[in-house]
Amino acid sequence: MSKIIVIGANHAGTACINTILGGGKENKVTVYESNSNLSFLGCGMALWIGNQISNGDGLFYCDKETFEKNGAEVHMEANITKIDFKNKKVYGKEKDGSEIEDTYDKLVLATGSLPIIPKIPGTDLENVQRVKIYQNAKEVIEKLKNPEIKKVTVIGAGYIGVELAEAFVRNGREVNLIDIAPTVLSNYYDEEFSETMKENMEKNGVNMVLGESVVEILGDKKVKAVKTDKGEYASDMVIMAIGFRPNNELGKDELKLFRNGAYIVDKHQRTSEKDVYAIGDCATIYDNTIDDTNYIALATNAVRSGLVAAFNILGQDIESAGVQGSNGICIFDYKMVSTGMSLKRAQKLGIDADCVDFEDLQKPEFIETENPKVKIRIVFDKKTRAVLGAQMASYYxxxxxxxxxxxAIYKKVTIDELKLLDIFFLPHFNKPYNYITMAALSAK
Known part of the structure; x- marks a missing residue:
């Protein structure tokens, strides 16, 4: 029998724990979770704030009782503060203040990530909010019951910032969205796509404050405004959505770390320390687009990494197949999805890349019902012709x-192979000369 300790039980931890427990009763599984809840779908917070769902109860998909029913020992609101890797021991404190000292045969670090808070004056003012965990979202929603909170400023125009900006507009607030970058979602899309999202947000009432750096949050106890290097923006609430950093507080001096501080793991999710695994946002992941280790913090990646670690702990030699960083977003009904590399990123990495763009209706022109246009970009390597990435945008x-x-990226399919790909046609779904085929045929 192996004694397995899992520290953290959100997406990655939950997937890992459930898989180990489902693999038989011969292992003893102990879970230490610092929060009062687990398995929270943080991606649903914007829907909750924006009144698109009535409450946050459905954003949990597992609980302490389920783990315990399946044989785990679960410690909630328990903080592990130290790991002795040599002697395989963990130390910490329970909710009641009692000391934790426990031993393990296998250890899984699923400590997740922490919000990045800039070192500027005013971040400690009242109504300067973080939106990371369930309690954060609940606090924001409670405060929004106050009609005096009319102007909300979101700092950071990545995925979370863009989603929250939409949510506050849907909640009836005036919204500023500030970012130092000249456009939104700049890490995932080329400018030709991110600009369409920017225009979509402006059309729906978001005041876009781009290309400006926040230097101070102003107020007297309560926030009153956000000051940038170019102006001031009155604010009754400020949301810090700059991004997240890996939570590597446990073992950061002993384990090998990635350039951003994440635990470096192999394709089995093993760290540099024997019998210690790391999964989810605290760990690296294998990126097929660059054929190397990378950091891509997505819920889907967290779940996959939890499964891979669990199967290896159970004795099955399973490697991660790697990821392409597939992602998507829907703002005011405008949908954007991408995978792999943008052209900008490929060229930055020194790849001799090119792209092909195409735009067309989803269905034939004679269709009289909903039939929006779809915009597509395929990025490919000019030498090997292999597909490197794709971006798509539409109200459809x-x-x-x-x-x-x-x-296609994973299997190294070429742009030329896409030209005659067997894509069926039916007017209910698409056009006979569909935009994927036509884009591939347009490639130089």
Whole structure:
């Protein structure tokens, strides 16, 4: 029998724990979770704040009782503060203040990530909010019951910032979205796509404050305004959505770390320390687009990494197949999805890359019902012709198409092979000369 300790039980931890417990009763599984809840779907917070769902109860998909029913020992609101890797021991404190000293045969670090808070004056003012965990979202929603909170400023125009900006507009607030970058979602899309999202947000009432750096949050106890290097923006609430950093507090001096501080793991999710695994946002992941280790913090990646670690702990020699960083977003009904590399990123990495763009209706012109245009970009290597990435945008839900491109990148399919790909036609779904085929045929 192996004694397995898992520290952290959100997406990665939950997937790992459930898989180990489902693999038989011969292992003893002990879980230490610092929060009062687990398995929280943080991606649903914007829907909750924006009144698109009535409450946050459905954002949990597992609980302490389920783990215990399946044989785990679960310690909630328990903080592990130290790990002795040599002697395989963990130390910490329970909720009641009692000391924790426990031993393990296998250890899984699923400590997640922490919000990045800039070192500027005013971040400690009242109504300067973080939105990371369930309690954060609940606090924001409670405060929004106050009609005096009319102007909300979101700092950071990545995925979370963009989603929250939409949510506050839907909640009836005036919204500023500030970012130092000249456009939104700049880590995932080329400018030709991110600009369309920017225009979509402006059209729906978000005041876009781009290309400006926040230097101070102003106020007297309560926030009153956000000051940038170019102006001031009145604010009754400020949301810090700059991004997240890996939570590596446990073992950061003993384990090998990635350039951003994440635990470096191999394809089995093993760290540099024997019998210690790391999964989810605290760890690296294998990136097929660069054929190397990378850091891509997505819930889907967290779940996959939890499964891989669990199967290896159970004695099955399973490697991660790697990821392409597939992602998507829907803001004011405008959908954008991408996978792999943008052209900008490929060129930055020194790859001799090119792209092909195409735009067309989803369905034939004679269709009289909803029939929006779809914009697509395929990025490919000019020498090998291999597909490196894809981006798609539309008011139509074309999101399933990006999964094909994810597989294409993984299997090193060329842009030329896409030209005669067997894509069926039916007017209810698409055009006979569909935009994927036409984009591939347009490639130089």
């Amino acid at each position: 839900d074309m999101s399933m198409g990006i999964h094909m491109f994810s597989l």
